[in-house]
Amino acid sequence: MAETLLLPPVLASDPRFRALGQLTGRISQQDLSPLLVYLVDQVDTELLPVLAEQFHVMGDEGWLLASDERQQRALIKRAIELHRYKGTLWAVQEVFRVLGIDAELLEWWQQQPEGIPYTFSLKLWANDNWQDKNPLLSAELYHRLKCMVDEAKPVRCSYALHVGARFDQGVYLASAGQARAIRRTGGHCLPVPAKPIFQPAQLASAGCARAVLRLSMEG
Numbered sequence: 001m002a003e004t005l006l007l008p009p010v011l012a013s014d015p016r017f018r019a020l021g022q023l024t025g026r027i028s029q030q031d032l033s034p035l036l037v038y039l040v041d042q043v044d045t046e047l048l049p050v051l052a053e054q055f056h057v058m059g060d061e062g063w064l065l066a067s068d069e070r071q072q073r074a075l076i077k078r079a080i081e082l083h084r085y086k087g088t089l090w091a092v093q094e095v096f097r098v099l100g101i102d103a104e105l106l107e108w109w110q111q112q113p114e115g116i117p118y119t120f121s122l123k124l125w126a127n128d129n130w131q132d133k134n135p136l137l138s139a140e141l142y143h144r145l146k147c148m149v150d151e152a153k154p155v156r157c158s159y160a161l162h163v164g165a166r167f168d169q170g171v172y173l174a175s176a177g178q179a180r181a182i183r184r185t186g187g188h189c190l191p192v193p194a195k196p197i198f199q200p201a202q203l204a205s206a207g208c209a210r211a212v213l214r215l216s217m218e219g
Contacts, residue, residue, distance in 0.1 A: 040077050048072050055079035060147035065099045074098050082152070089120065091152040101126055101145075102166075122149065123162045136165050 011017040037043050037051065052058045052072065057079045066072045078098050085091045089105060096103040102125040108115035115121070124145055126137065142163050149161060 040073050045069060048076065051076050052079075056083065060144065061151050062095055062099060062148060064144050065101070065148060067100070071099055086152055087154050089154070089157075092122070092149060095148065095152050096124060118154075118156055119158050119160075121160045121162075123164065125164055125166050127165065137163065 007017055007021050012021075033042070034044070037047060040051065043051065048069070049058070049063075052063050052075070055076055057063055057075050062075045062082075063072070066075055075095075075098055078094070082091055082095055082098075085094070089107065093103045093105055104123040104125075106121045108117055108119045111121060126141060126145075142161075145163055146161055149159065153159065
């Protein structure tokens with residue numbers, strides 16, 4: 001049973017304050033942890049999309065590239081900082097680092113030969129964000145990565161994007177095959193020999209005789 005809030009005698013004599021004291025005692029016994037939604041590491045999983053919408057990291061702003069719950073929570077926790085530096089090349093590299101994607105960025109003055117001013121080259125290596133049920137590299141993944149770059153980069157900058165995959169551990173490949181052999185041979189068609197008949201043959205015939213009589217008459 002919840003404890004009633006201790007009230008001064010002056011207030012305890014009033015039934016309204018006694019009811020308030022009882023209500024306060026019940027509230028103090030409630031578990032308030034579900035209300036602490038900004039403790040991102042402790043909030044329930046079903047509330048993560050709500051926080052992502054609030055901190056503007058849904059869709060092409062990073063949520064579609066987060067492959068698991070760990071990356072989703074990390075993206076929400078870094079959302080304020082990423083938005084603060086949005087429009088810088090640092091933000092481009094940092095958001096991909098949060099999402100487990102290695103980014104190699106070269107500004108125009110770092111390239112050999114030197115590139116066009118206000119351009120950059122970006123290589124993205126999709127590693128930790130790979131999901132087993134999906135192809136490692138696909139047109140959809142390339143489109144999402146490009147949209148993420150467009151969200152974070154400086155508006156005046158254009159860029160060249162290259163997407164690949166690399167592994168720090170050994171890759172094991174297995175294959176299975178079925179071999180079939182086709183043999184071609186030449187041949188000649190020969191008639192099927194007739195079997196000789198050793199039983200006597202009986203022949204029957206039927207005929208009909210007709211006669212034509214011609215008479216000559218003289219008068």
